[in-house]
Amino acid sequence: MKKCIFLATLGMATNTVIANDTIVFSCFAKNGKQIAILESNGYYEYSFGKPGKPELVFKNSIKEVEKRSEKWNGVGAWYWEEYNLKNGEFYYTVYSAVNRMTEEHEQEGSVTVFKGNKELARIVCDRF
Numbered sequence: 001m002k003k004c005i006f007l008a009t010l011g012m013a014t015n016t017v018i019a020n021d022t023i024v025f026s027c028f029a030k031n032g033k034q035i036a037i038l039e040s041n042g043y044y045e046y047s048f049g050k051p052g053k054p055e056l057v058f059k060n061s062i063k064e065v066e067k068r069s070e071k072w073n074g075v076g077a078w079y080w081e082e083y084n085l086k087n088g089e090f091y092y093t094v095y096s097a098v099n100r101m102t103e104e105h106e107q108e109g110s111v112t113v114f115k116g117n118k119e120l121a122r123i124v125c126d127r128f
Contacts, residue, residue: 021038023036
């Protein structure tokens with residue numbers, strides 16, 4: 001599935017994707033802005049903004065993100081995962097889910113921005 005998502009979204013990446021990069025997550029909000037996470041050389045790179053002109057780009061080590069993140073435990077119809085990335089005093093929780101039990105395999109996704117425990121914003125994916 002990762003290869004399928006990678007090929008389908010390769011042309012939509014906000015930054016230049018080189019051969020060693022993998023698109024981990026990519027979607028578009030209703031306003032046309034893209035939420036994306038690339039994996040490259042031991043880092044996750046988060047970007048948000050218009051395709052080709054991101055407003056925000058930052059990196060976290062994969063190890064640090066995995067320590068802060070939750071993954072699907074194997075129970076339920078929805079396969080889901082979260083990536084909790086940190087930028088200064090702000091946390092960006094990128095959520096991705098796929099219904100593995102239906103033929104349509106519906107997708108959901110979002111990014112929620114926190115400062116401490118306070119939710120500042122949530123942007124829901126409109127299309128993948």
